[in-house]
Amino acid sequence: MSLIHNVIRSISVCSVEKLRTLKIACLLGVAVLQTVTSGAQPVTNIAAGKFHSLFLKSNGSLWVMGNNQSGPLGDGTTLQSIVPECIVTNGVKAIAGGAYWSLFVKSDGSLWAVGNNGAGQLGDGTLTERHVPEEIVSSNVTAIAAGNFHSLFLKSDGSLWGMGANAAGQLGDGTGNPTNFPEQIVSSNVTAISAGDTHSLFLKSDGSLWGMGANGFGQLGDGTNINRHTPEEIVSSNVVAIAAGEEHSLFIKSDGSLWGMGLNNVGQLGDRTFITTNTPQEIVTNNVIAIAGGGSHSLFLKSDGSLWAMGLNFSGQLGDGTGNYDTNTPEKIVPGDVVAIAAGEWHSLFLKSDGSLWGMGYDANGQLGDGTPTIGVSIPEQILAYLPVPAIVGISLSGANLVVDGSNGQSNKTYSVLMSVNMALPLSQWTPVTTNVLTDSGNFTITATNAVSPGASQQFYILRVQ
Numbered sequence: 243m244s245l246i247h248n249v250i251r252s253i254s255v256c257s258v259e260k261l262r263t264l265k266i267a268c269l270l271g272v273a274v275l276q277t278v279t280s281g282a283q284p285v286t287n288i289a290a291g292k293f294h295s296l297f298l299k300s301n302g303s304l305w306v307m308g309n310n311q312s313g314p315l316g317d318g319t320t321l322q323s324i325v326p327e328c329i330v331t332n333g334v335k336a337i338a339g340g341a342y343w344s345l346f347v348k349s350d351g352s353l354w355a356v357g358n359n360g361a362g363q364l365g366d367g368t369l370t371e372r373h374v375p376e377e378i379v380s381s382n383v384t385a386i387a388a389g390n391f392h393s394l395f396l397k398s399d400g401s402l403w404g405m406g407a408n409a410a411g412q413l414g415d416g417t418g419n420p421t422n423f424p425e426q427i428v429s430s431n432v433t434a435i436s437a438g439d440t441h442s443l444f445l446k447s448d449g450s451l452w453g454m455g456a457n458g459f460g461q462l463g464d465g466t467n468i469n470r471h472t473p474e475e476i477v478s479s480n481v482v483a484i485a486a487g488e489e490h491s492l493f494i495k496s497d498g499s500l501w502g503m504g505l506n507n508v509g510q511l512g513d514r515t516f517i518t519t520n521t522p523q524e525i526v527t528n529n530v531i532a533i534a535g536g537g538s539h540s541l542f543l544k545s546d547g548s549l550w551a552m553g554l555n556f557s558g559q560l561g562d563g564t565g566n567y568d569t570n571t572p573e574k575i576v577p578g579d580v581v582a583i584a585a586g587e588w589h590s591l592f593l594k595s596d597g598s599l600w601g602m603g604y605d606a607n608g609q610l611g612d613g614t615p616t617i618g619v620s621i622p623e624q625i626l627a628y629l630p631v632p633a634i635v636g637i638s639l640s641g642a643n644l645v646v647d648g649s650n651g652q653s654n655k656t657y658s659v660l661m662s663v664n665m666a667l668p669l670s671q672w673t674p675v676t677t678n679v680l681t682d683s684g685n686f687t688i689t690a691t692n693a694v695s696p697g698a699s700q701q702f703y704i705l706r707v708q
Contacts, residue, residue: 284597284628290536290586291339291388293607296346297326297591297599297626298337304330304346308609312342313373314357320373324608324615326626329375339586340388340437345395346375347386353379353395361391362422363406369422379424389437389486394444395424396435402428402444410440411471412455418471428473438486438535443493444473445484451477451493459489460520461504467520477522487535487585492542493522494533500526500542509570510538510553516570526550526572536585541592542572543583549576549592557588558620559603565620576600576622597628632707635685644675644690646705651686654679659690660704672704 283299290296294308294315305326306315313320316329336347343357343364355364356375362368365378385396392406392413403424404413411418414427434445441455441462452473453462460467463476483494490504490511501522502511509516512525532543539553539560550572551560558565561575582593589603589610600622601610608615611625636647644659651657656679660672675693680686694701 285593285599285626286597287337288582288584288591288593288599289337289339289344290534290584290589290591290609291344292341292390292537292587293589293604293609294339294342294344295584295586295589295591295601295609295611296337296339296344298334300597302330302332302334302349303328304334304337306344307611309342309607312358312371314339314342314344316344316356316373316375318374322607324611325613326611336384336386338386338388338393340393341390343388345386345388345393347383347395351381351383351398352377353383353386355393358391359422361407361420363388363391363393365393365405365422365424367423385435387435387437387442387486389442390439390488392437392440392442394435394437394442396432400430400432400447401426402432402435404442407440410456410469412437412440412442414442414454414471414473416472434484436484436486436535438491439488441486441489441491443484443486443491445481449479449481449496450475451481451484453491456489457520459505459518461486461489461491463491463503463520463522465521483531483533485533485535485540487540488537488587490535490538490540492525492533492535492540494530498528498530498545499524500530500533502540505538506570508538508554508568510535510540512540512552512570512572514571532583534583534585534590536590537587539585539588539590541583541585541590543580547578547580547595548574549580549583551575551590554588557604557618559585559588559590559618561590561602561620561622563621565618591625592622598624599626601625634705639694640689642692642694642696644693644703646688646690648686648688648705649684651680651683652707653681653683656708657686657688658706658708659688659693660706661690661693662702662704663698663700665702669704669706675703 283301287298307323307326310322333349338345354375382398387394394404405424408420431447436443454470454473480496485492492502503522506518513523529544534541552572579595584591591601602619602622632650638645658677661675662672676690
């Protein structure tokens, strides 16, 4: 028997995420090898809403889990989901979670929104709650941020836009009035945005930090406790990253130093005090590369891939194993390999360099997506592992034996070869011809003894991985 051609294709992750099956169609005389995989994909982006979570996979699919009050999961219901579910199969490039709504941007630059809309934060011109995503802006959107009841986005021309609640001036339009459709706030040169509970932060291309909105705890860092209804400059240069917590703010300077201001009642600023401050305080002197602000806790990454946390910890959101001890001093949670972080009201998410998704903290609504809702998870737990999908690299005959060579085998997984003379039969009616449990990961060979009948006009084989 000769191998005429080899066809390899992947099908949607969303449709078969829980099935990891490799199929071989082998016709005697004219052999066709076809490999169909589950298309397992690494996680590439994460976002935490108040009580729900979102993540992207490398194929651009959008996945959600957690609280679904008002429909922020976008699955057409208001039922919470305790395991990840896919709501968009491809083409998503940016995500953000608000209190009870979600935003995402597709690869064509279109902005989509779903969930609570009581303050007009979806920007669709109504106050109507949406349970499935709707398009808000058709093109040119590059970044998004979601607060408690307001939304921000950037366009490719560097302009800043906002919609939703505005009583504290968080939209920065000078009116204090809410709006249910996008309005331009800044015309150009904005490079990054972040939305807190009722305040907003943004960066300009010159490295300056600007803020507007609620300032009762000094979260704008301007030396006062006065709300601002128009953008004001806070730091004039060298700021490279920003994060707005509920009532506190964080930023990183170009030298890798971490700074914070605002409410500090449970140590969320990490400055080793519990003193609220209305001016920026240096927290860490160097090597900080990413930050996230939660309800009353904060996360940051260092250049060595280590994850650090401080602040409120009653649900284990710091991941230090204590579950109830707040800290005003940054503590190392994971020693390395962390590449992205996100902070919700009482839960935290992070990604590792291998594409795996991890979480800790409040999970009563399923926002950690581990299938076992609980009040608190106090140490990081893996939510999704990324393992390369097993692939067939060769098939051959040895007498009446069928020999299959593969790659990316996974130890302790069961590999079964099934046979049928009718490819249309349901899998339950295929005949098992061999079953193996791999002892090692990596390349593998499976031999189905006496699996090929020389007298058969055609036989089909499936290699199933469970």
